[in-house]
Amino acid sequence: MSKHIGRFEIIRELGRGAQSIVYLARDPHLQRQVAIKTLHFTRSDPQQNRQLLDEARMVSQLRHPNIVPIFEAAEERGDLYLVFQYVPGKNLAEYLALSGALKPARAITIMQAILDAIAHAHAAGIIHRDLKPSNILIDDDELPRVMDFGIAARNGGLGDGGQLTGTPAYMAPEYILQRTSNERSDVFSAGLVFYELLTGKRAVPGNDILLVMKQIADEDIRLPQDSSGLFEERLAHLLYRALARDPQSRYESARQMRDALDDYLAPETLMPSADPRQSTIDFLLRRMRHKSDFPALSESVGAINRITASENQSISEVSNTILKDFSLTNKLLRMVNSVYYQQAGGGNISTVSRAVVVLGLDAVRSIAITVLLLDHLQNKDNASQLKEEFLRANLAGVLARNIAGKSAVRLDIEQAFICSMFHNLGRLLSQYYFPEESAEMKRMLLQKNCSEEAAALQVLGISLEDLGIGIAQTWGFPRLIVNSMRRLPAGNIRRPLNPEDRLRVFASLSNELCAVLAETANEQQAKELHKIATRFSEAVTLDEQELHSTLEKSLEQVTQFAAIIHLNLQQTRFGRQIKAWGAAPVYPSTVELTAGADDGLAETVLADVITEGVVADPVVERDEFAAEAEPLVSEAILLAGIQDLSNVLVSNFKLNDVLRITLETIYRAKGFTRVILCIREARSNSMLGRFGFGPDAPDIAKSFRFSLVFTPDIFHVALAKGVDILISDTNDPKISARIPGWFRKAVAAETFVIFPLCINGNGVAMIYADRTQAGEIVISEKELALLRTLRNMAVLAIKQSI
Template sequence: MKPPQAQSTNPALDFLLRRLRQRGDFPALSESVVAINRVAASESETVGTLSNLILRDVALTNKLLRLVNSAHYRPASGGQISTVSRAVIVLGFDTVRSIAITILLFEHLPNKTDAEQLREEFLRACLAGLFARELATQLRTRELEQAYICSVLHSLGRLLSQYFFPEESADIRQVMKQHDCHEDVAAQRVLGVSFEELGIGLARSWGFPSLILESMRKLPPSKVHKANTQEERLRVLSACANEHCDALFHLPPAERERAMDAIVSRFAEALPIDAAQVREHMESAIDEAHAFARIIRVDLQQTQLGRHLADYLGNTAPSTTAEEEPGAMPRGVALEQRLSAEPTPAGQKPADAQGVLSAGIQDISNTLVEEFKLNDVLRIILETMYRAMGFKRVLLCVRDARNNTMNGRFGFGPGATELAGQLQFSLAAQPDNVFNVATAKGVDILISDIDDPAIAMRVPDWYRKSVHSRTFVLLPLTIKGKPVAMIYADKERPGAIEISEQELALLRTLRNQAVLAIKQAG
């Protein structure tokens, strides 16, 4: 998938964007961000589409799940979230998109000599996003996640310049010192475009909507008037948050306080908050920044930003949340330990498969006591199996009562959508093959090798012609002795599926939860 090209009339910007597409892992980063934005922007896309997209990256999945289980995101019920599908359901598309894009940006930071400066820029941008979300809460607006992502991207041009053009970025800093000019003026001299133009051009090429693109434009230095539209409101929130964070990061204490008071005064009409409220919201944002830094494995206290934050807080550590009280066992510690371990490569079973299955069972139990959509619950079940067992693909098949056939519906893994169109068989046939035996008799079947002489004749021709996997497992769902659905999971290499008795028991519990969900849904 190629990211859309930025439509620009600026030759210098076009030249820089072409350079970016030729640098390191930038194309992979771009494709991931573009794909996420396409899903989030489409009214026809589902929870499963976004979940499937994130699940392709195991490290992204683990970090995202750790972050959504932090104190600042955890749902009011207090239950743990163990699947991306449930995270999307509980937190919403916008929140999960914002988290995923933030993690992606950090994961693609280079590990080289200039990485420290880049890391500082990234953390400052994240703090601005967190602070903007706090300000949006103060204003009682629903645009919390838009405020977050707009503020993070506000300095995208500076961040990406430091990332991909480190030599030019050093020249820009030198020009700023020599000529005592603003960074955008220096960037214009060195790059031919300002950081603002570069950031907006890049964000446009990544498919961000105009609402976000407009928020990346800086405000004039004069008094800021009340915002009358959503675009103006997000631009004001983004600018205010970034100006506060710039003052906190770049200025000594005495100047910092004066500068932040001046920012409050300049934005007073648009954002009616006082200095005390700014400090309250900034302290909350700093707490969340520390939690985020731990999840991405950065010791914030060892960074320049961390030292500035400690000074701002009066050399006190970030406040301790209830889940982190000294001597207390954090809630969900088992889930945290599983997700913080080195991620298992896609298609391989994690060391703690039973733990992942158990967490998923609890996740589904929490969902079933709430109002739920049947397909959402079924996706959580499939995703749990997919992540826990290292299957290549997991698919749900559903009975079509009109034609008395079992048809593939949706699932997880590469090619799951295509496979759904290929898995279709009649339930009227005599149980002479493994698919009809499983559904007619309600028995679970594991085929280790479709070419094993003892079983080869029981694998139907339609399967051999359309599916290339050599091993699969079938888990039928029956109600009152009649098949209503079936879970199919596979791997390519014969003998690659190994299921212990304990794991099989947990898989059957998941299957039973699917049956219960179907019954409750009527």
């Protein structure tokens, strides 16, 4: 080793990596110690060195107490070297190796300093791209200092082509999959560092680089079971938001994550504010963060809203989002098979894909959000009052949908449902998060004969309307819906001039009708109904009699809906009001469980219910599909899917809809990790992955691309001979040689099954399904027969489309 690098005198080696060595050196000019990092690449690349030198000069402009500054950058014998301030102490990896997991308060303090450094760099347009414990120094005063911005790049979604830069265990999913880096990528890496501070362990352990990267890209990172109970749910949620695989669900900046940590440590007090309404909203949000269900609800609602509001709406994307929640999937299917939705022309529906096709994206959004909201109101101390508020909100939505359906003006009836359901969101939130304050407001209504809004202002310091609007905005609801949450002024309502005004009219009308039902004595209801009909006579083309019949129809539908979600109307005052109005009894085709019963249906009931068209919750969770209860459940789902396809094939179907329903049925029935459809491309004589189901299916599908020129591997044999093949263990010596290299590189699955789709002996398509661990796929003879029936129906659809 040379005793000099440039003018610097080498003292000793401090550490080394795959492409670098760090030395302690002396600067003879300034008489000080420095740290020098040399970079040596396998191939000498002058252009790369010039780029890195430019980046180093850019980073050298950063000045922050939590950043190790670069003093100088130059080349020597084709290798680049960077000169840093020498910081005595340990790097964070060494520090954690000695200390182990840190207490949350200490971990947060270190993390705040790291985020301050990253935020400072981001403000200068610099992305770190290799944030990890070994690049964070803890000096002798225990001050964290971030270093090694030497491979950083200007912000702007930089693409890196095919070459990876950084450390695999600390890369963001979007960088692994798409080679894009931005501020949110650094936030993900910061989340991994925070995980390590809290647990003392790397979030994604292992030495197999490809497996580590695949796990980051495909699986949500969660705290170990043995340590998750040590942290508040609020802190765990904060960590999980930083580690969200979807960049849009992450903190949008290091500064925002820093603020979240500050908020976590801040005392839970309501600070004085010039605007008391905003103070109450802030206080409500802080209280929500203590409850695990609010983050789950808000993120789920936000995700569904984001997809359905997109200009490039994708049935596959919506279906995949819903299918991630097994309970939501089955509850949604049970609802779409209720009498009301069957009248929409759907018949028996057993897949989310077909529900979207038959009912439309907005209708599925309405149902999914309704289910999510209901699920988060169960089993609370004030469950009875919450169910009453939910029932009232749902009736408002149904009323608006029915009124809009009779309107002479074209209007999106599902938007009317959502707007009306959330018109009084503030009351629902108040009952959930402020039960004592809500009880006080009700006492004021009775004793002081004041309005609900006056009571809310006195007790909460904010109207329920403003409260609901504030939260709806945090949930990402479109402006159209948020604006409809504002009540109309007193007096007669004029005819609305645009869709936004019409939605507001329908939301107000339906909720005023609900108020009559909830708050007016039976003998006064007809009189109040006449007042409402007069007030809205110009705005809505329904006379009093039509309004009355619409109300009766809506009450009947809500009664049916209550049975579907197992809500006993007799247990709530509002429910008893509905029954007193004379709503029709529960339809016999629905199944109502008694209080205290299992949330799923018994196995014998499940089979009967599915033949009647109501898909019920299985008694097993998604990750228990391999257990002994699987055959009955999977056969029932397969049979329902076959019936679904039969209904589609006799109609004017689209081939994509048939194929999507086929794949989703297979995916749900057997609990596969992923199911992918491949189609033959005649021009290149190749089999190409098109779409699929599963967390990473869209990305994995892109890897399925192989020539149909015969080679003796499993995929070619299945297609050439038209045989279904189940591989129980890809590592079995008897079969491993037949697994193609492209597959092993792209997919970390040890067991899979192939169903070829052949016409006249030629493979035109292929259905691939897998599980992670060897031996996890077990298919009974009856299941195989049903799977083949599904495949044959897909082949029939292809033939009819040619």
